[in-house]
Amino acid sequence: MHAHNPYRPDLASIREVVQETANIKTLRVVFEDESVMHNFSFRPGQVAQLSVFGVGESTFVINSPPTRREYLQFSVMRVGEVTQRIHQLNAGDQVGVRAPLGNGFDYENMQGKDILFIGGGIGMAPLRTLLLFMLDKREDYGDIMVIYGARTPHDLCYQYEFDQWQKANVNLVLTVDNEFPGWKERVGFVPTVLSEESPSPHNRVAIVCGPPIMIKFVLFGLKEQGFEDSQIITTLERRMKCGVGICGRCNIGAKYVCVDGPVFSRQQLSEMVNEL
Amino acid sequence: MDTAIKFIAFDQLNSALDRISEQLDVWVPVASKDQKRVIQFAPYRPGMTLVLDHQTTLGPKQVVLPQVEALFRFDYRKSADEPSRQKVQLEDPHPPAPTLIFGARPCDVKGFLVLDQVFSAGPFVDGIYAARREQTLFATMVCGQQDSACFCSSVGSGPTDRTGSDLWITPIAAGYVVEALSDRAHPVMAWLQEAATELHVAAAGKVQEEAARQQVGNLAVDQCQQHFLQRFADTNYWQEVAGQCLSCGICTFVCPTCYCFSITDEMKDKHGERIRSWDSCMFFTYTLEASGHNPRPSRLERYRNRVGHKFSYFPEKYQGLIACCGCGRCIRNCPVSIDIRKAVQNLQGQNHACS
C-alpha cells in the first residue's frame, strides 16, 4: 500500500488463470515490483482490491495462504462489470492490487481447537485460505472438518485439491443440491448435511461462508447443535469502493466491513445493528 | 511579524483580495450570474462581487474535497520488450496549491473538522485530502444571519465558533475587522494594509458579543448515540420522520459534513483516471451489490443510515464527535422539507405506535 495515496494500487501481473467452474475463475498474481512481493505479508482472510485500469476495482479475498508466498490467488465469480472484464484476462496481463485490507481470521484463538468449515459456492474461497494455512501448521489444530456444498458437482471450486486436503487428514464432506449423474457424495442443502453430520460443538470453531440464505440457515443449525455465538465465525460482503474505511458505503452501524471486517464472529454481529 | 488587527473597508475588499490572490488561490462566495440566490464558493477573480450577508447554497467543501477528483492517472503504453502487450503506468495527482477560503461561516469550518477525522485519523490516511487540507487557510466570518433551519449551537458550534479557522472576520458598519487566529494566518495579515483602529475593534467587539448571545437551535443531542440504536428497528418511527423522502441527493450534496464518495474509472483511448466523485447514501445504487442484493433497499433504511451515521455511528467511532455542523442546509433544501432535527429530537422516547 502507498502511504500517501491509499487508492493507488501496486501493479501486478497474472501468472496463471484456472477455470474453476462455468462462472468462476482463479487468478494467480504476482506483484511486478519484486520488493513489494518479497515484503508482502497478510493474515488469512484479508482481502485485496483487484483492478483493471479503465474498468474499475472489486474486492476479493486473498485465497492463497500466507504460508505459500509464490503468488497471490483470487477466485472471481462473474457477476458484474469488473468481474466480467477480469474473466477476459489471461496470463501475462496486468492488474492493480491494493492489499492487504480488512481484518482476517483470528487464527491464534483457534489453535488447539477442532475446526469446522462450512462453505457454499464461491464462499469456499476465504475458507480455503485458512484451511491451507492450517494444513501448513497442521499440528496446531485438532480435527478439521469441511462441509462444502454447491448447486452441482460442476460448481465446486478447488476440486483438484480435494485429494491433498483429505491426505492431510481433513474430513471433507461434499454435497450438491440435487441428484446428479455420476455423483457419489452427499445430496442436499448444506444446512441439512450439517444436521446429519451433527459435529460436536465441544472445543470447536465453526467458520461459515456462502450465499446469505445458506448462512442464515447454517447459523440456525449451528445454534441447534449447541454452538455458542463466540464459536461461530463468518465473513460479510458489502459493496466496497475505497477499501480503507473512508468512502463510507460498507458500514453496518459504526463498523466498516472493509477495515473492521470482513471476518466477524456471530457474537460481534449480534452486537451490531441489524442491517444485513 | 505583523500581528496587529487589520481592517478592510467595504470599498477596499476587492483590492485586498487582489493582493492576496497574487500569493494564494482564493475562494470566495459569489452569486450565480442568473440566479442571484444560488451562492457558491468560486475561485476569486478581480472585480468579483462577493456575497457575504447570506449563507452559501453550497459550503466550501468542494475546495478541499472536490466533487470530482483524480486519485491517480493511468496510461496504457506499448511494452518495450513485448510490443503486442500494453503496460500500465500510474501517476499520482499534482500536489495542491496554497489556498485561502474567504468568507466561510463557522458551520462551514466545523464541517471540515468532521471530514478531518475520516480522512486523516486513520487507520488509513487519505494523503490527497490531507495535503489539500494542510494547504488551506480559512478566513471565517462571524455569523449574523440565522434562519429557522439553522441549529449550529445545538451541535457544539455557534455563530462565533472560531475552532478550525485561521483568520476571523467581523463585519462592522464601515467594513471588515480581521484578526489572526493561527500562525498560518500571519502572511495573509501582512498583505492587508490597513490596521484596525480602536473604534473598529470596539465595534467588532459589539458585533461579536451580539452574535455570541445567539443560541441557534434548541436540539438536544446528548445521548442521541444510544437513543438512535434503541430506535433503530422501529420502522414506524422512520416512516414518520422520513416516509416522504424522495431519495434524491440534495441533503448529502449540500451537507458540509457528508463526504461519502464513489470511485470509478474513466478512460478515453489509452488514457484515463480513477476518479472519486461525491456519492449519496440516499441513492439506491449506493449500496447495491453486483449480485443484486441491497442491504439498504428502501428510502427508510437509507435515511435511517444518514441519521445514524451523523448522530450515532460517527460519535461512536470518533470520541463523541457529532457529524453535523447545524448549518441547516439539508432542511432548507429538502424538496419535501424533512427536518433532521425532528428525526434526532424524537429518537428518545417510547417506541412508536403507528401515530
Next chain:
Amino acid sequence: MNSDLRSELHKKAEQAWPDLELLIGWQAGYDDLHTTPVFIRDSAEISKLIWNPWCTQNLAVYVAKHFAASSGKDDKKIGVCVKGCDSRSLIALLQENLVARERFYIIGMPCKGIVDLRKLHALSGAARILSVQVNAEQVALKSAAGVLHFPLDEVLMRKCRRCRYPNPLIHDVLVGDPLTPRTDAHEAYNDVAAIERLSLQERLAFWQGELDRCLRCYACRNACPLCVCQDRCIAETRDPKWLTQYMHLPEKFMFHFIHALHLAGRCTECGECERVCPMEIPVALIKEALNKITLELLDFEAGLDPQRVPPLLTFDAGETGI
C-alpha cells in the same frame, strides 16, 4: 378562507376514512413557509392535514410506490390530496397503467396558486422573513426590515401564473368551489417562446450556463411523479455506461436532455423538477418545450384524459407530415 377550507378538508377526509387504508396529504413543516407530506394511517391524525398556498409538493410522486406496496385488503383505498396540476400527474399514471383508478380516493383541491418561496426571498433581500400573511389576493411579508405588501399573483410560482387547470381534472370529492382558469393555452408557452426567440448560439449558451450549475443530485428526477424508473437510470448505470461520473457539461446536458425526452408527451407540467432544484436551474422549461412540440405535432396534452394513450407509446400508420 384557508381555515374554512381546512375544516372542510378535515370533514371530507373523516367521511372518507372508513374506506381508506392510507391518506396522503400535506402537514405543517418546520416553519410557516414550509409544508411536508404526511401519510395518515390513523383517523386521529386527520387533524394534521392542512391546505394553504404553501402546499407545494405534488403528492402524486408517492402514488405509484404506495400502489405497488398496497395489498388492497378489504377493498380499502389509498386517499390522496391533489391540486389541479397534481391531478394531471395522476391521470398520466393512469394513462400508462401504472396505477388503477379504483384503488384511489382522490380529494381534489381547487387551487389559486402556490407561493414561490424564492420570489419571497428575492423581495425580502438579505432580511430574514419573520412571517407571511396571505389574505385573499394580497400578501403581507414581514421581515426584519419591515412589512411589505404586494399582490399574491406576483409571488406565485411560474407554473401557477400559466396554470390552465386550477381545478383537479379527476377527483372523488372537491374541497372548496371550482375556480376560473387564468390563461389560455397560447399564453401558457410564453416562457418557451422567449427562449425560442434567441439565436441558436444564444440558446446553447443559455443552457450551458444554466446546466453547468447542476450537481447531479437527481432531485429533479426523483421529485418527478412520472420518472418511474429512477433506480435504474441511465445517469447512474455503469453497464451500459452512458454517462461518466465527471462533472463536465456534456454529462449534465445529456442527463437533462434525456430526462426531458423520457417525459415527452408524458410531462404534466407540475413544475416539481424546477422547484426542487437547489441550484435553481429552470429545468421545467425543457419539458414545456417538449409539450409544446407534442401539442403542435401530435395534438396531445398529457394528463387530461385517462383513456388516451401518450403519443410516443403508440403510433398512427396513417399520419402524414412526419
Next chain:
Amino acid sequence: MTQSHDNPAHKQALTIVGFLCNWCSYGGADTAGVCRFKQPTDLRIIRVPCTGRMDPLFIARSLILGADGVLVSGCHPKDCHYAVGNLYARRRLEVLKRMLPFMGIDGDRFRYTWVSASEGQRWQQVVTEFSEQIRSLGPNPGVTGKSAAAATA
C-alpha cells in the same frame, strides 16, 4: 461515437453517424455500394435491428459530443420488418428533431429518412444531400461549455 476534435484542421473530414436498419437501409447502402454509385465518405455506419431500436439518446449523445451530423434511416413506413417499429420511431425522431434547436443544437444536423434495400440510387442521393448539408453547416462545436459564459459573475 467520436468526440469533437479540438484542432479545426481535423474538421476537414466530417463525422457523420449513420444508424441504419438492418433490413432496409443497410441493404440499400449495400446495394449502392455493389452498384458502385459514388458516395461521400463521411458517414460512419452503425447497424441497428430496426429504427424502432433508436433511442433518442444515441442521437443526442452523438451531437452533444460533437458528431457533425446524425442520419437515421429505416424501412419505409408500413414496410417495417417488424411491422410497426418505424411507426413508433418516426414520432420519436420527429419530436427529437424539433427539440434539438430548443437546446441550442442545430436540428439540421439530424435527419431521418426511409430507404429500402433495393433503393441504392435513393441511398446515394440521401447520403450525398445530407453530407452536403452538414458540410455547409460546418463543424459541430458540441456541448463543450467552452463557449458558455462563465457561470458566476
